């Protein structure tokens with residue numbers, strides 16, 4: 407097998423993160439995407455003696471496992487790669503993938519409590535970040551998600567099953583309005599153009615809607631008509647916030663140079679497990695609200711009685727976990743790098759009449775060692791790259807009896823767990839929570855105890 411060869415095979419296995427694997431003549435072939443049982447044609451990108459990387463060029467035959475109804479975007483959209491699998495099959499595959507990752511790092515001897523379903527497996531997302539573009543060169547304006555394997559082409563996802571009708575109404579109105587106005591979309595290649603993103607957020611339990619249009623500063627367009635058009639929409643949730651963000655940052659991400667409130671307020675309310683949370687436009691909030699309630703309940707079960715404990719909530723975001731734990735704790739300290747999220751977390755605590763939480767802005771790897779109180783329990787909920795090695799060292803130096811690790815990336819989780827083991831912690835309990843149905847992602851909760 408050599409570079410540029412075209413090969414055909416049936417997919418044997420799906421690894422966590424959306425990679426397929428097949429063994430051909432003792433060679434381990436890796437391919438992005440694909441579903442177990444699919445027959446595919448692929449081109450060899452890299453070939454070594456024992457391994458090869460290939461790219462799918464044609465789906466020859468669907469997998470017999472693919473019996474679920476899909477949406478009209480499924481074949482081309484890079485969003486829900488496993489929507490065609492029945493939900494029970496998705497859960498079995500994800501559970502196996504997480505266990506394989508634990509085994510790959512020789513992590514044994516813990517109690518595995520299986521995988522918890524998402525309360526909803528469609529229409530579960532409370533936030534979507536859409537991008538403006540076109541589907542083909544100089545075609546009509548599109549607004550949505552990137553096409554599978556494409557960096558530039560954007561498809562309007564008006565049949566997406568991950569969100570409810572409110573998202574679709576805002577998306578459709580916005581793309582049609584700006585297509586009529588013939589405003590140019592922002593091109594990431596030459597950094598020219600105006601329309602960049604549309605971010606829609608919904609308070610699932612409060613039925614509030616935030617709409618944030620993100621543009622460059624390259625035009626001076628009056629947004630009054632657009633704002634009025636949005637307000638005339640017949641949405642289930644009440645529109646409480648319409649924002650215009652100016653972003654001239656060259657990176658292909660939603661950043662904020664200037665924020666203008668076109669209507670209402672600059673935050674959204676949400677409720678989780680009876681607590682109120684103000685969510686600001688750029689701070690993290692779990693994207694599956696009903697799933698987040700289950701996730702936090704799993705963490706609570708793992709902790710059991712935390713009466714009079716001093717708790718560290720590291721990577722605290724808007725302070726959800728800390729506040730869920732606060733009622734029965736003596737004191738909670740949260741650390742979060744996004745200052746705006748910290749400000750909101752402290753406001754949220756006040757709103758919930760919680761006075762034993764202190765959220766601090768900073769990088770966990772630099773700040774946690776400055777905390778003076780000795781924790782009985784540490785909860786870490788890091789972003790996808792996991793916990794920095796320096797932070798693991800500092801966290802372990804507190805010698806708390808228990809650590810709860812909530813992870814959205816089991817690949818970095820298992821690597822970090824080995825590091826925690828080196829500092830004298832052992833994995834006691836593991837449970838997965840499917841926060842992201844129809845996609846390859848999964849949340850995993852781990853309880854570590856000091857040996």
Ligand SMILES: C[S@@+](CC[C@H](N)C(=O)[O-])C[C@H]1O[C@@H](n2cnc3c(N)ncnc32)[C@H](O)[C@@H]1O
Pocket residue numbers: 690691692720721722723724725726727741742743744747768769770771787788789814
């Ligand atoms: C997976 S989110 C968890 C948020 C929160 N625990 C929740 O459930 O809503 C990870 C958070 O870590 C923050 N973060 C990323 N790197 C960080 C760092 N080095 N130090 C502190 N916080 C960080 C992100 O801004 C984000 O809010």
